[in-house]
Amino acid sequence: xADDGRRRATLIRRLSSRKQISVGQLLFKxxxxxxxxxxARVQARVPEAKHAHANLLPYIDLDGTRQTEIARRAGISKQxxxxxxxxxxxxxxxxxxxxxxxxxxxxxxxxDDGIEQMLHGIDVLDEIELELGGEVGxxxxxxxxxxxxxxxxxxxxxxx
Amino acid sequence: xADDGRRRATLIRRLSSRKQISVGQLLFKxxxxxxxxxxARVQARVPEAKHAHANLLPYIDLDGTRQTEIARRAGISKQxxxxxxxxxxxxxxxxxxxxxxxxxxxxxxxxDDGIEQMLHGIDVLDEIELELGGEVGxxxxxxxxxxxxxxxxxxxxxxx
DNA sequence: GCCATTGGTAAACCACCTTGACTAATTAGT
DNA sequence: ACTAATTAGTCAAGGTGGTTTACCAATGGC
Numbered sequence: 001x002a003d004d005g006r007r008r009a010t011l012i013r014r015l016s017s018r019k020q021i022s023v024g025q026l027l028f029k030x031x032x033x034x035x036x037x038x039x040a041r042v043q044a045r046v047p048e049a050k051h052a053h054a055n056l057l058p059y060i061d062l063d064g065t066r067q068t069e070i071a072r073r074a075g076i077s078k079q080x081x082x083x084x085x086x087x088x089x090x091x092x093x094x095x096x097x098x099x100x101x102x103x104x105x106x107x108x109x110x111x112d113d114g115i116e117q118m119l120h121g122i123d124v125l126d127e128i129e130l131e132l133g134g135e136v137g138x139x140x141x142x143x144x145x146x147x148x149x150x151x152x153x154x155x156x157x158x159x160x
Numbered sequence: 161x162a163d164d165g166r167r168r169a170t171l172i173r174r175l176s177s178r179k180q181i182s183v184g185q186l187l188f189k190x191x192x193x194x195x196x197x198x199x200a201r202v203q204a205r206v207p208e209a210k211h212a213h214a215n216l217l218p219y220i221d222l223d224g225t226r227q228t229e230i231a232r233r234a235g236i237s238k239q240x241x242x243x244x245x246x247x248x249x250x251x252x253x254x255x256x257x258x259x260x261x262x263x264x265x266x267x268x269x270x271x272d273d274g275i276e277q278m279l280h281g282i283d284v285l286d287e288i289e290l291e292l293g294g295e296v297g298x299x300x301x302x303x304x305x306x307x308x309x310x311x312x313x314x315x316x317x318x319x320x
Numbered sequence: 321g322c323c324a325t326t327g328g329t330a331a332a333c334c335a336c337c338t339t340g341a342c343t344a345a346t347t348a349g350t
Numbered sequence: 351a352c353t354a355a356t357t358a359g360t361c362a363a364g365g366t367g368g369t370t371t372a373c374c375a376a377t378g379g380c
Contacts, residue, residue, distance in 0.1 A: 004272075007272065008275070011272060012222055015222065015275050015282075016222055018282050019222075019278070021309075022218070022285045022289075023308075024195055024198055024214075025215065026305065026308040027187060027190050027194055029234075029312060030187050030191075030311060030312055033315040033316060033318075034184045034187055034188075034315060035184055037315065037318050050336090051335080052335070052336060052337085055188060055189075058182075062176055062179075066358070067359070068357075068358055068359075074189075075192070076337065077337070077338060077339085078358075078360095079337085079338075079339085083336090099358090102345075102346070102357090102358075103358095104357070104358040105345090105358055105359080106359080112167065112168050112171060115175050118175055119171070122175075122179070125182045125184065129183060131318060132311065135317070136307075136310045136311055136314050140307050140310055140311070141183065141311070143303050143307050144311060145186065147296075147300050147303050147307065148183075148187065148304065151190055151296055151300070151304060152186065152189060152190055154296050155292070156193060158197050158292065210366075211366080211367080212367055215367095226328095228326075228328075236367090236369090237370085238328070238329095239328085239329075239330085239369075239370085240368050240369075242328065242329065243367090243368090244367085259327090262326090263327095263375085263376050263377075264326070264376045264377070265328080
């Protein structure tokens with residue numbers, strides 16, 4: 001009994017000396033908050049917009065991209081991409097054209113309307129970055145950005 | 161018709177001049193990859209561990225924390241926390257004790273087993289940070305960390 | 321002593337993604 | 351040229367990680 005108490009006390013000492021928020025926790029929470037803030041503003045103009053849509057858009061080239069390629073770039077399954085593209089096509093943001101180079105494939109690309117929505121979305125992001133920059137300093141924001149750009153390839157290489 | 165073509169060309173010019181990956185995208189992808197990598201290693205020893213569990217742990221004090229407080233810190237609903245705590249209690253990681261100061265409340269705290277699992281989890285995180293540090297430089301990692309710690313409060317203040 | 325507030329639960333639902341199985345078109349090997 | 355393997359995409363089912371609404375019980379301000 002006394003042994004149990006001592007053992008626990010020892011464990012707690014070891015833990016409390018090392019417990020601190022990890023990069024993973026920080027990334028996760030920051031990502032969630034950032035997207036919440038941004039999407040709330042975008043949805044004020046485009047109510048049907050969703051987080052998952054926004055995450056796909058930067059991987060779609062202006063001259064069209066295959067779904068499989070979008071999936072590969074975004075790091076998610078092609079099935080997930082298919083469904084999201086379905087939704088965005090339904091909302092008039094994207095369209096699918098047959099790929100002249102491959103009878104199986106379709107090129108996903110923006111409609112004119114989609115491009116305008118993208119421009120508005122970018123305005124919102126710039127606005128938020130400006131506000132955040134005002135609070136923490138533009139330099140801090142830029143350092144985070146540069147750091148993440150450097151970190152991402154390393155994360156992708158990392159074997160689980 | 162020709163007008164439509166010109167209009168689209170103009171839109172595309174404006175978009176392509178501004179399109180660049182945003183902090184939000186970077187955060188989201190980095191968070192997902194980091195958690196995937198870390199959890200895969202943790203699950204090799206503790207198969208029932210889940211991402212959502214890991215996200216809660218840093219908000220549980222060693223001397224016990226109320227679920228409502230955990231929810232507030234983590235930024236999610238108390239119902240979500242309740243379910244996750246249920247699962248971790250079932251796995252012997254946490255336990256619930258009545259709060260002597262409030263008959264409604266329960267203090268969530270670690271079991272001895274839970275503390276050992278936490279220590280192992282921290283080992284994994286340190287290991288990953290070390291590996292990442294080897295690829296991008298420990299300084300870069302530290303800058304990201306500091307930046308995020310600074311950014312988080314600003315994000316929480318930001319009205320959607 | 322009443323009543324608004326707070327800690328927690330229950331149940332239904334939703335967003336987002338995965339896995340597995342499949343079809344059809346393409347490319348490689350011989 | 352003819353298989354055989356690969357690749358683009360779809361369909362369906364299921365799992366994870368939450369939210370919302372509604373509720374109960376204990377608390378505390380007045």
